[in-house]
Amino acid sequence: MSVGAPKxxxxxxxxxxxxxxxxxxxxxxxxxxxxxxxxxxxxxVVEMDDHGTRRMNPYSLMSAPSDTSGYEISVxxxxxxxxxxxxxxxxxxxGMEMVLSHPVNLFPLDNRAKKHLMIAGGIGIxxxxxxxxxxxxxxxxxxxxxxxxxxxxxxxxxVLKAHYDDRVHLYYxxxxxxxxxxxxxKGQPLGTHLYVCGxxxxxxxxxxxxxxxxxxxxxVHSEEFxxxxxxxxxxxxxxxxxxxxxxxxxxxxLEAMExxxxxxxxxxxxxxxxQCETEVHRCDGHIDHNDHWLTDEQxxxxxxxxxxxxxxxxxxxxxxx
Amino acid sequence: MTKTEFEPSIKSRPVYGVLEAAPGLAHLIxxxxxxxxxxxxxxxxxxTAMLASTHIIYMPGPNGCDKSAALQALGAAQFRSSPSFxxxxxxxxxxxxxxxxxxxxxVAGTEGLIAQVCQAVAAQGLPYESVHTEHRGSTVRRxxxxxxxxxxxxxxxxxxxxxxxGLSLFVRDHFSRRIAAFQGVNIDAEDPGLVPDSVxxxx
Numbered sequence: 001m002s003v004g005a006p007k008x009x010x011x012x013x014x015x016x017x018x019x020x021x022x023x024x025x026x027x028x029x030x031x032x033x034x035x036x037x038x039x040x041x042x043x044x045v046v047e048m049d050d051h052g053t054r055r056m057n058p059y060s061l062m063s064a065p066s067d068t069s070g071y072e073i074s075v076x077x078x079x080x081x082x083x084x085x086x087x088x089x090x091x092x093x094x095g096m097e098m099v100l101s102h103p104v105n106l107f108p109l110d111n112r113a114k115k116h117l118m119i120a121g122g123i124g125i126x127x128x129x130x131x132x133x134x135x136x137x138x139x140x141x142x143x144x145x146x147x148x149x150x151x152x153x154x155x156x157x158x159v160l161k162a163h164y165d166d167r168v169h170l171y172y173x174x175x176x177x178x179x180x181x182x183x184x185x186k187g188q189p190l191g192t193h194l195y196v197c198g199x200x201x202x203x204x205x206x207x208x209x210x211x212x213x214x215x216x217x218x219x220v221h222s223e224e225f226x227x228x229x230x231x232x233x234x235x236x237x238x239x240x241x242x243x244x245x246x247x248x249x250x251x252x253x254l255e256a257m258e259x260x261x262x263x264x265x266x267x268x269x270x271x272x273x274x275q276c277e278t279e280v281h282r283c284d285g286h287i288d289h290n291d292h293w294l295t296d297e298q299x300x301x302x303x304x305x306x307x308x309x310x311x312x313x314x315x316x317x318x319x320x321x
Numbered sequence: 322m323t324k325t326e327f328e329p330s331i332k333s334r335p336v337y338g339v340l341e342a343a344p345g346l347a348h349l350i351x352x353x354x355x356x357x358x359x360x361x362x363x364x365x366x367x368x369t370a371m372l373a374s375t376h377i378i379y380m381p382g383p384n385g386c387d388k389s390a391a392l393q394a395l396g397a398a399q400f401r402s403s404p405s406f407x408x409x410x411x412x413x414x415x416x417x418x419x420x421x422x423x424x425x426x427x428v429a430g431t432e433g434l435i436a437q438v439c440q441a442v443a444a445q446g447l448p449y450e451s452v453h454t455e456h457r458g459s460t461v462r463r464x465x466x467x468x469x470x471x472x473x474x475x476x477x478x479x480x481x482x483x484x485x486x487g488l489s490l491f492v493r494d495h496f497s498r499r500i501a502a503f504q505g506v507n508i509d510a511e512d513p514g515l516v517p518d519s520v521x522x523x524x
Contacts, residue, residue, distance in 0.1 A: 114446035186346065190420040191446025214345030214423035216451030 007047075008035070008100045013070060015094055022123065022155045023089055024074045026063075027100060034068040040131030041107035041223070044071065045269060047099040050087045054258070057084040058225050058268050060126040060197075061103060064133035071100070074155060076123040081227055082250055106273050107197065107223035109134065114191030116142040119179065119206055121198020122149070125156060127223065128197065132164060145179050147171040147198070181209050196222045225270030228252035229290055231311045237318040238262055239281050253307035257321060264307060264321055271309040278319050280305050285314010324359070325456040334494040337435065337456040342367035345425035348375040349416060350397075351438045353406070354382015355458030356430025357392045363427070364395060372397045376416060378409050382431055383475045384459045406434055413438065417445050427453040433463035433474060436501035449498060460523045464492055465502040472502055478519040480508045489516045492523075 014026035029035060038061055048055040063072035075088045092098070107127055109116060116135060118128045125146055135142045144164070148154035150172055161168045171177040185194070194215065196206040203222045210220050230250045237244045238257065247256040254276055257264045267275035271291035280287070280303050289299040291306035298304050305312075305319060324339055340363040342348070348371055352360050357379065364372065376399040381387040389402040403409035417426075426447070428438040435456065439449040461475040471485025479492040483505065490505030497504060509516050 110446075110448075112443065112446050112448075185422065188422040190417055190422060190424060190442075192422050193446065194422075212344065214343065214425055216448060218448035218450055219422070 006102065008044075008102065010071075010098055010100055012092055012094050012096045012098060014072075015092060018074060018155045019153055021077050021153060022074050023077070024062075024072060025088065025092060026070050026072045027098065028070040030097065035071055036102060037068055038065050038103035038130075039105050039108055040065050040134040041109060041127045042103040042105035042130070043107075043127075043225075043268070044073070044103050045101040046073070046088070047101075048084060048087050048092075050083060050091075053083075054255070055082075055084045055087060056255075056269055057088075057227075058270050060107075060130070060223075062126040062129040064137075065130055066133070066137060071103075074123065074126050078227070082230060084227075104267055104273070106268060107195070107221060109140075109195075110193045110219075110221070111138075111140075112191075113193035113219075114141070114189055115193075116140060117184075117188060117192050117194045118142060118144045119181075119194070119196040119198070119202070120144065120146045121196075121202040122147075122153075123155065124196075124198035124202075125160075126197075128195070129156060129160070131195075132160070136164075143167050143169070145169045145171065145184065147173070147177075147179055147202070150174040181206065182213065185210060185213050185215065192219070194220045196220075197224070200224060223272065224292070225268065225272060226290060226292075226309050227270070228255070228309045229288075229311065231288070232313065234312045234314075234317070236312065237316065238321045239318055240321050247311070252309060253305070253311065257307065262321060266308060269308045271306055274306075276306055276308050278305050278307055278321050279303065280317070280319055282316060282318040283312075283314070284316040285312060287312050287317070323457075325458075325460065327456070330494040333496045335432070335436070335454075335496055335498075337454040340427050340429055340453055340455045342371055343425045343453065346374065346421065346423035348425050348427065349420065350375060350377045350427045350429075351379075351409075351413065351434065352377070352392070352428065353380045353430035353434045353458070354384060354386035355388070356382070356428070356434070356455070357388035359429035359455040359457050360427070361391060361395065369396075374398060377401070378403065378413060378416075380405055380409055380434075382458045383433070383461050386458060406437055410437070410441070413441055417442055417447075420445075425453065426451070429455045429457055431459050431461065432456065433461070433501075436463060436496075436498070439498065440501040443498070462492060462523050463502045464490065464505040465497065465500050466490055466505050468507055472500075473505070476505075477521055477523050479522045480516060480519055481505075 009030045010027035016024040043058045043060045059073040077089045078085045267273040274293045283302040288311045290309040375397040380403045443449040464476045466483040469486035473484040491508040495504040
C-alpha cells in the first residue's frame with residue numbers, strides 16, 4: 001500500500017509449524033470485523049517492528065478468498081536473509097498485534113482462460129492454494145504441477161493432493177522427479193493460461209520454454225518477490241525534499257527514505273509492481289538495477305530507479321523524491 | 322499492393338501489423354480477398370517448411386477479389402476455400418476448439434474478418450492480442466447500430482441507414498472487440514431529419 005493508504009490492524013490468532021522451514025500465520029481483525037475480500041494470487045505487506053527496525057515484507061495470501069474471517073500466510077525461514085522471515089519465525093506468537101496492508105493482486109488469474117495450468121516451486125505454492133480454492137468454487141478448470149525438494153519439505157503437498165486428487169501432480173527433487181515441461185506444454189488446449197511461482201531459475205526456464213513452443217507472452221504469468229539485496233552503504237540526494245541520506249548496507253533505499261521521514265510511494269516492496277519508480281536527476285556512478293519492472297533500455301539509461309530493491313555505487317546520485 | 326495505412330485515431334480503433342511467421346507447433350491462417358498476398362509474402366520470407374503444419378481458411382473479399390487459386394497452390398497441409406465468413410465460421414470455431422497451445426494464428430484481409438477471427442479466438446481464452454494481423458484490401462466496415470444492436474456488414478458510406486431499424490447512423494472509430502464491430506450512432510437524434518450528406522468513406 002502506498003503512503004497514507006488505510007491499513008488493517010490485526011491480531012495473530014494461530015501460528016503453525018508446517019515443516020522444518022515453514023510456518024503458517026493466521027491474522028484476524030482486532031475490531032472483529034470482516035477482512036476485505038481478495039482474489040487468488042493477492043499478497044499483503046506485513047509490518048514488523050524488529051527491535052526498532054521497521055520491516056515490511058510482502059507475503060502471498062493462501063487462505064480461501066471467500067473466507068473473510070481471517071487471512072493466512074506461510075513464511076519460509078531464510079537464515080541468511082535480512083531478517084524479516086527470521087523475525088516472523090522467532091518472535092511472532094498468537095495474541096500479538098500486527099499491521100497488514102490491504103491485499104494487492106499482481107498475480108491474478110485471467111478468468112478468460114479455458115484452463116489454468118499452474119507450476120509451483122517450493123514456497124511458491126502459496127498463491128496457488130488461494131487460486132485453486134477460488135477456481136474450485138467457480139467451477140474453473142485447473143491443473144497444478146508442484147515441485148519441491150522432498151516429501152518432508154513439501155508444504156501442503158499431501159493436503160492438496162487429497163483435496164484436488166488428480167488435478168495435483170507432485171515432483172520430489174530428492175527422488176529425481178522433474179516436471180516434463182515440453183510434453184506438458186505441448187498437450188494444452190488453446191486458451192490455456194500458464195502461471196509460475198517459484199525460484200528465479202524456474203520462472204526463467206518456464207518462460208523460455210513456453211516462448212520457444214509458441215505460447216504468447218500474454219498467456220504466461222509469473223510472480224517473484226525479490227528481497228532487497230544487501231550491499232555497501234551509499235549516499236543519495238533527494239531533490240524534492242532537499243535531504244541527503246545514507247542507505248545502510250542492510251537497508252533498502254526505500255527504507256532509508258522512510259527512516260528519514262520522506263514519504264515515498266510503494267506497493268510490493270519487491271521490485272515487481274512499479275509503484276515506487278523514481279526519476280533520476282543525476283547519476284555519477286553505477287545503479288544496480290535489481291528490479292524486474294524497468295526495461296533493459298531504461299536500466300541502461302540510468303534515468304529511473306526502483307528504490308525498493310536497487311542500490312548505487314559511485315560519486316553522486318540525485319533522485320526526484 | 323502492401324498493407325493498408327490508416328490515419329491515427331482513438332485508442333479503441335484497432336491497429337494491425339505485418340504478418341511474420343512465429344515459432345509454433347502448428348499454424349492457422351485465415352484470410353479474405355487481398356489478404357492472400359500477405360500470406361504468400363509471409364511464407365516466401367519464412368520458407369515453406371511451415372506449410373506441413375499449416376491450415377489455411379480463405380474466402381473472397383467483400384469487393385469480390387478471389388485469390389484462392391494462388392493460396393491453394395502453396396500446398397499447405399490443409400486448405401479450405403469458403404464463399405463467405407458466415408460459411409467458414411463453424412469450421413473456424415471447430416478448429417480453434419480442437420487446437421493446442423503453441424498454435425500460431427494469423428489473419429490477413431479486411432477489418433470485419435480480422436475482428437471476427439480475433440473474437441472467435443478470444444472466446445477460447447487466447448488473448449486477442451496474440452493473433453498476428455495484417456490489413457489488406459477493402460476498408461469497408463462492419464458496424465453495430467448502438468440503438469437496435471443490429472450489425473450491418475460492408476458499410477461504405479457515412480452516415481448510412483441501419484439495415485435493421487432504418488436510423489441514420491454516424492460511423493465512429495469506436496470499436497467493440499467483444500462484438501467485433503465499429504459503433505454506429507444516430508446522427509439526427511436531436512434534430513430529426515437533419516442528416517448531413519452521405520459520403521463514401523470506406524471502399
